[in-house]
Amino acid sequence: MTFTGAARPTMLDVAISAGVSRSTVSRVLQGRGRFSRESHFRVLRAVQELGFVPNILASELASPSSSVIGLLLRDASNPAYAALFVELARAAHEHQLPLISMTVHHDEGGGQQIVALRRMLGMRVAGLVVATGDVTSEQLEPFRASLPILRAGRPATNSLLNAISYDEVNNATLIAEYLLAAGHRRVVVILPTATLSYPEHVRGTTMIEVLGAGGCAVHVVAVTDTNDQGATHAADLVARYGATAVMATTDRRQMAVMRELGARGLSVPGDVSVTGLDGLMAGLDLLGLTTVRLPVEALAQRAMSVMSQLISGAGSGLIQEKLCGQLIPGSTVASPAAHRS
């Protein structure tokens, strides 16, 4: 390795090499203020020759305003977060907002989120987008006076922070009603705990509620462990109670259920119907998953649009919006009458 830790040239080096002052170098590089064509030329050449890259740390420290916005992202092994990351990056780019991201890992005792948060704040970002539930609103509150903060993706649990989120209640309702309409009256619902995943918990409880209101018998699979997709238990309940459908809170769980049922010799939807929620997987259509597609693109666009306004000072009260997804009927749901007679 030839890494020498060589000192990088500073603005002073450039100034000397160009035979001007640092002030002039700074002006030329920023293209503001006045400077002669001669200075312009010499500075550029010196920069070129020395391979000078301005130290942004110093720039931002010295200048009154920072420009980049920070993104705190949940460990994207969850496909919904991965998709959100992609779209947020794209939207930031379209809105001309330089974006730097840090990943916050879910399995932390609790300290790491704060470290990440502080690091972002320490970088004096112009605004902060928080796309993880692992950083609590309480942790964020103290800073909302000093920079614009926007939660993205997660339903707001608190009314003091800006938030653009998925309308999980609506999403879950959409698909539960679809199942009801198909005629199912005995359904297994996979329900992760709120601590495991708040959005999934909201989805699950909503499904249970809607199904119940629709006159459906509901059997609940409580999931408390990250590595448990709930599929085994769900298949057990199907067998025990003769349920005609399984509702999962994500497409991943839905697929796990499909695997488990397949392994037990049950066919989908011949013997059992299954549903998920996400709609983000590439091969969705080929598998025929029945799900609700989260409006990831719209959410990302809206989030960056709002952030753009916030940092430009066009504040307009607290912003809290929820975006609805779209039902995707697939081939994993059929009418129970067709095969249970």
Next chain:
Amino acid sequence: MTFTGAARPTMLDVAISAGVSRSTVSRVLQGRGRFSRESHFRVLRAVQELGFVPNILASELASPSSSVIGLLLRDASNPAYAALFVELARAAHEHQLPLISMTVHHDEGGGQQIVALRRMLGMRVAGLVVATGDVTSEQLEPFRASLPILRAGRPATNSLLNAISYDEVNNATLIAEYLLAAGHRRVVVILPTATLSYPEHVRGTTMIEVLGAGGCAVHVVAVTDTNDQGATHAADLVARYGATAVMATTDRRQMAVMRELGARGLSVPGDVSVTGLDGLMAGLDLLGLTTVRLPVEALAQRAMSVMSQLISGAGSGLIQEKLCGQLIPGSTVASPAAHRS
């Protein structure tokens, strides 16, 4: 919006509030040097009361060493890059390396990559991981003396930079030989241009070569457009020449081919076998895709392990490694003899 742009407290505010000097505040906060329990207590309380968050810009500027490492990532709408991002973030976390990321978008005229690169360098990161082919080695070269740089994921085209990459030649060979072994002798290969995707181009040309060497007639679908999966043209060639299989350079293209064939009433693998490359999709097994799984986790682990050594100064010559993937036989490939008689 109640964003006031309120000035954040500085170390001086803390010092005054605690009745000590800034030096003492700094020592306490870093836990180095000597300070009384009394000072310790007062500083901590002041920090608490004021909600002080140290300005990292200033810290890193003032202190000789930076700690965070930068990741330049390709726009992750490509699933392979999304997976790589997830794993790199995880590996960095496991190696205790604070990581900040910036996304570089592929469709740029060419200027944006440099902006992103300069911004990362400007943040004076301790090391740089480059996971995109859009930043060229030539652009990186000038800086390799001043900080450790490591390319990740992309085959090295140049021998001056550290690189951990996928062994695309081996991967493509694995799957091409599998198809040959299944008995196919007339195959369509989808081949993106090198400018569209260098790794895919390497895969495609390798497949063509291996198939040819195996006595196979090969029909090539040249792909030049980002939005073209090559499926339509591939299906055309299948029809025209009676090819028994289609090889795609990614799983996404493979799925596009499956859709197209399905739309034309052809069954997979009944009428035509298809293969892909990636192996990263969640529902892979359910779809029965035949592919090669990229060793994303291993690559990410190795990359961060190497980076960790590099920034700690344990330089050990130029590092260039290639990691092999693993063949995943699916249900999209069958012997042509079984259905072509």
Next chain:
DNA sequence: CTGAAAGCGCTTACAG
């Protein structure tokens, strides 16, 4: 154990 002082690399009024 503690504080005054210099310095990190830049920006920005302010005089020329």
Next chain:
DNA sequence: CTGAAAGCGCTTACAG
């Protein structure tokens, strides 16, 4: 049009 000077918020020897 240009440069000297002060300052951004921290760290780090160096004297006490």
